[in-house]
Amino acid sequence: MSEKETFFLDTNIVIKWLYREILNENPAVEYFINSLSEGQCVILHINLSEFEAIIYDAYNITSHVIYEKILSRQDWDKLGVEDKLRVLEDIRKNFEQIYEQILTKYYKGQILPGGIRRILAKGFFIRLEDKLLNSNLEALRNHITLNERTQDLIDYLAIAEYLIKQKCTVIDDTKILFSDNTIREIQLIYEGINAYIRNLKSKGYNKTPSRNDQIIFVYLFLLLRGRIYDKIVFITDDNDFERMHNTVLNHLKDIINGNADLRGDFKEYAIEAYDILRKLVIKGINDLITQQKR
Numbered sequence: 001m002s003e004k005e006t007f008f009l010d011t012n013i014v015i016k017w018l019y020r021e022i023l024n025e026n027p028a029v030e031y032f033i034n035s036l037s038e039g040q041c042v043i044l045h046i047n048l049s050e051f052e053a054i055i056y057d058a059y060n061i062t063s064h065v066i067y068e069k070i071l072s073r074q075d076w077d078k079l080g081v082e083d084k085l086r087v088l089e090d091i092r093k094n095f096e097q098i099y100e101q102i103l104t105k106y107y108k109g110q111i112l113p114g115g116i117r118r119i120l121a122k123g124f125f126i127r128l129e130d131k132l133l134n135s136n137l138e139a140l141r142n143h144i145t146l147n148e149r150t151q152d153l154i155d156y157l158a159i160a161e162y163l164i165k166q167k168c169t170v171i172d173d174t175k176i177l178f179s180d181n182t183i184r185e186i187q188l189i190y191e192g193i194n195a196y197i198r199n200l201k202s203k204g205y206n207k208t209p210s211r212n213d214q215i216i217f218v219y220l221f222l223l224l225r226g227r228i229y230d231k232i233v234f235i236t237d238d239n240d241f242e243r244m245h246n247t248v249l250n251h252l253k254d255i256i257n258g259n260a261d262l263r264g265d266f267k268e269y270a271i272e273a274y275d276i277l278r279k280l281v282i283k284g285i286n287d288l289i290t291q292q293k294r
Contacts, residue, residue: 004230004231005040005231005233006039006042006229007041007042008047009033009043009047009168010047010216010234010235010236010241011047011054012236012237012238013029013033014048014164015051015116015120016029016237017029018160018163022120022123023119026286026289029285031289032285032292036167039169041167042170042171043170043171044171044216045170045171045172046212046215046216047216048170050212052157054116054117054120055120055153055156055160057111058116058117058120058121058124059120059121059124059152061103061121062121062124062125063144064106065091065098065102065125066125066140066144067144068098068102069098070087071144076136076137076140077136077137081133084132088132091125092122092125092129095118095121096118099121131143171223174223174226174228176223176228184266185221185269185273185276188255188266188269188270188273189217189221189252189277190214190218192247192248192250192251192252193214193217195247195251196209196243196244196248197209209244213240213241217241217244217245217248220232220234221280224276225276230279231279232279232281233281233283234280234282234283235284235285236282236283236284237284238284242282245277245282249278252277253270253274255270256271
């Protein structure tokens with residue numbers, strides 16, 4: 001690895017690192033991140049905010065599951081240990097179905113079905129099973145629906161943020177100088193991103209880059225353009241960013257070659273943006289782990 005390479009973690013990589021056991025992830029993810037030297041691991045604050053939102057969603061859904069299946073019962077305090085264990089086991093076995101029912105009832109399309117939130121929510125439920133088994137309804141209501149739930153979330157996020165900042169640099173509110181040229185280059189990048197989105201929609205894909213994904217992409221460009229970093233390796237767990245990156249590069253090449261800019265008014269800006277974005281490398285975490293083993 002070059003000493004000038006800096007590794008930026010996508011949101012899902014942060015989750016897979018910190019919640020490896022809940023997600024049953026390969027421990028090599030944690031080993032790889034721990035192998036990075038000081039200053040090599042970076043997380044954008046926007047990714048940290050996404051991470052916090054996902055944890056918040058997952059824990060809230062867990063609370064809804066507990067409310068629907070346990071707190072709404074009037075007989076919980078009268079059940080023996082074996083009966084309570086059967087209830088908990090039934091919830092655990094059917095958690096995926098219950099989760100989807102909760103999404104439909106309370107979230108109405110705000111959260112997509114399945115995904116990492118569902119796995120985390122089930123993990124949070126399993127962690128709470130001892131408390132559910134050994135607490136009466138009044139104590140559970142205080143813990144699950146009132147102030148103690150908020151404190152749980154605060155504790156979860158505080159521990160996570162502490163671990164993140166022990167290993168990685170979190171970038172927030174970086175001062176970057178803008179010029180007219182910068183704005184023109186960003187315009188060309190967004191044209192490429194929009195081309196990527198149009199192509200996905202034309203093929204019937206519902207999942208397209210979120211606003212946050214687009215902001216992250218441009219943010220990485222600006223960090224390179226401002227020479228704050230020499231080379232950025234953005235680590236993710238899918239190929240969405242790589243395809244977006246390739247589409248933007250192809251759009252810039254079309255402008256450089258005159259195919260998308262017949263007068264050549266934006267050629268010099270396309271060349272500059274293209275050269276900068278070649279310093280951005282998108283890598284899957286599994287590819288990096290494989291390389292590390294060689």
